[in-house]
Amino acid sequence: MSEYKLTYFNFAGIGEPIRFILSYMGKEFQDIRISHQEWARQLKKESPFGKVPYLEIDGKVLHQTFAILRYLAPEAGLAGKNAEEDLEIDMIVGAYADLVTELQRYWKTQNPDEKEKLRETIINETIPFYMSKFETVLKKNGGYLANGKLSWAELYVVGHSGTIPSAIGFDLNEKYPFWKELTEKVHSLPGIKEWLKK
Amino acid sequence: MSEYKLTYFNFAGIGEPIRFILSYMGKEFQDIRISHQEWARQLKKESPFGKVPYLEIDGKVLHQTFAILRYLAPEAGLAGKNAEEDLEIDMIVGAYADLVTELQRYWKTQNPDEKEKLRETIINETIPFYMSKFETVLKKNGGYLANGKLSWAELYVVGHSGTIPSAIGFDLNEKYPFWKELTEKVHSLPGIKEWLKK
Numbered sequence: 001m002s003e004y005k006l007t008y009f010n011f012a013g014i015g016e017p018i019r020f021i022l023s024y025m026g027k028e029f030q031d032i033r034i035s036h037q038e039w040a041r042q043l044k045k046e047s048p049f050g051k052v053p054y055l056e057i058d059g060k061v062l063h064q065t066f067a068i069l070r071y072l073a074p075e076a077g078l079a080g081k082n083a084e085e086d087l088e089i090d091m092i093v094g095a096y097a098d099l100v101t102e103l104q105r106y107w108k109t110q111n112p113d114e115k116e117k118l119r120e121t122i123i124n125e126t127i128p129f130y131m132s133k134f135e136t137v138l139k140k141n142g143g144y145l146a147n148g149k150l151s152w153a154e155l156y157v158v159g160h161s162g163t164i165p166s167a168i169g170f171d172l173n174e175k176y177p178f179w180k181e182l183t184e185k186v187h188s189l190p191g192i193k194e195w196l197k198k
Numbered sequence: 199m200s201e202y203k204l205t206y207f208n209f210a211g212i213g214e215p216i217r218f219i220l221s222y223m224g225k226e227f228q229d230i231r232i233s234h235q236e237w238a239r240q241l242k243k244e245s246p247f248g249k250v251p252y253l254e255i256d257g258k259v260l261h262q263t264f265a266i267l268r269y270l271a272p273e274a275g276l277a278g279k280n281a282e283e284d285l286e287i288d289m290i291v292g293a294y295a296d297l298v299t300e301l302q303r304y305w306k307t308q309n310p311d312e313k314e315k316l317r318e319t320i321i322n323e324t325i326p327f328y329m330s331k332f333e334t335v336l337k338k339n340g341g342y343l344a345n346g347k348l349s350w351a352e353l354y355v356v357g358h359s360g361t362i363p364s365a366i367g368f369d370l371n372e373k374y375p376f377w378k379e380l381t382e383k384v385h386s387l388p389g390i391k392e393w394l395k396k
Contacts, residue, residue: 049293049331062285064292066264071285087260087269094262095247101299111309133247 004029007043008053009036011166014065014100015053017159020186021069021152023195025076066093069152078152088146089153092137096157099130103167123170135178143185150189158186202227205241206251207234209364212263212298213251215357218384219267219350221393223274264291267350276350286344287351290335294355297328301365321368333376341383348387356384 004022008015010033022029034043034052044050048063055062062068073079080086102122109115134157137145145153161183165171173180187196202220206213208231220227232241232250242248246261253260260266271277278284300320307313332355335343343351359381363369371378385394 048289049296050327051293051296062289064289067285067288067292070288071281074281083269083272087265090265090268091246091260091262094265095249098247098249101302104299105303105306108303109307109312111312114307114309114312129248 002027002058003056005032005056006030006053007032007034007047007055009034009039012159012162014160016162017065017152017156018053018055018068018072019195020155020159020192021072021076021078024078024155024189024191025072026191065156066097069156073152076152078150078155080147080151085147085151089151092145093153093156095130095133096153096160099126100160102126103164106168119168122168127170127172131172131176131179135176138178138182143181154182154186155192158183200225200256201254203230203254204228204251205230205232205245205254207232207237210357210360212358214360215263215350215354216251216253216266216270217393218353218357218390219270219274219276222276222353222387222389223270224389263354264295267354271350274350276348276353278345278349283345283349287349290343291351291354293328293331294351294358297324298358300324301362304366317366320366325368325370329370329374329377333374336376336380341379352380352384353390356381 004027006015006018006022006029008018019029019031039052043052048054048061051063053063053065053068055068062071070079080089106115106118106122109118134145142148144150145157161172161179173183186192202225204213204216204220204227206216217227217229237250241250246252246259249261251261251263251266253266260269268277278287304313304316304320307316332343340346342348343355359370359377371381384390
């Protein structure tokens with residue numbers, strides 16, 4: 001049996017989707033949660049490209065959330081069944097990743113005026129824009145993000161979006177009932193449900 | 199014969215890797231280059247998720263650079279031969295994409311002091327850090343980024359990095375001979391060589 005060891009910070013972010021997929025697969029994994037101090041002091045320089053999360057599988061270090069999710073997806077039964085289906089998954093996760101990039105830009109902006117302006121733009125324009133697109137996609141796909149069925153796309157977006165309230169003071173689940181439904185669907189998946197209880 | 203129609207701005211950026219792969223595949227394609235005005239006025243709202251590039255193949259709209267490249271890669275002979283090889287490609291392109299995100303953050307920052315500070319950090323810390331990592335990877339892989347052979351990873355990083363000089367006033371090829379070598383390798387590939395002459 002392979003040994004899994006995930007290293008990330010002590011929040012959801014882009015590490016949670018990996019926790020989700022491993023839980024869904026029924027894998028035991030070491031869930032190492034580091035502080036920003038530990039990261040800056042020592043771990044950053046030891047990491048593959050200066051970023052978390054990374055996942056060690058029997059000592060081999062995998063980095064980059066998408067690379068890891070895509071690699072685990074076939075064994076999890078969460079990949080597309082052909083290139084066309086994988087394309088649909090890749091497009092939708094890429095779109096959500098653009099939203100993540102905007103949020104990260106907000107977190108990293110130092111100047112208070114620029115930061116506040118950015119926060120307003122994200123809450124009043126960016127999020128509503130994406131949510132309207134996602135709602136359309138979900139309707140078209142019977143409540144899923146791609147190909148009318150569960151894939152790693154749902155684990156990624158729901159895993160990450162748990163971070164948004166603490167990051168920018170805005171809860172997608174409160175404002176968008178269709179997002180809440182998607183969240184609850186993922187949170188009640190076998191493995192993930194049990195993991196969230198811990 | 200399929201019809202390909204690429205929509206992007208009139209520079210390299212994250213559109214150039216798609217121009218590269220289509221050229222490498224010997225595909226004729228409409229290379230539609232829009233102005234930022236056209237984009238803001240009309241095209242953004244018609245686009246799949248408010249982003250360029252997007253590629254129409256016989257009318258079907260594909261968006262997200264990575265999704266597109268990954269979808270075209272098998273036909274181009276530039277995908278991995280199995281999941282392990284695809285993982286290596288995904289990890290290295292993801293790492294380069296983190297650098298792209300930092301550059302985009304610089305371009306988007308408005309506050310002059312913050313922007314200048316960010317420029318200095320990128321040029322003095324971020325780029326040297328990534329270049330040292332990439333140099334190691336290239337050495338390990340016989341001059342390639344993954345699996346010791348050409349893949350869509352090279353087309354992505356070289357295609358994009360042509361933008362860096364105009365974006366932040368720093369030319370990787372001048373400062374890093376190994377990067378120049380990689381650039382020249384991709385620029386002399388069949389299809390790409392001819393396309394660059396146009």
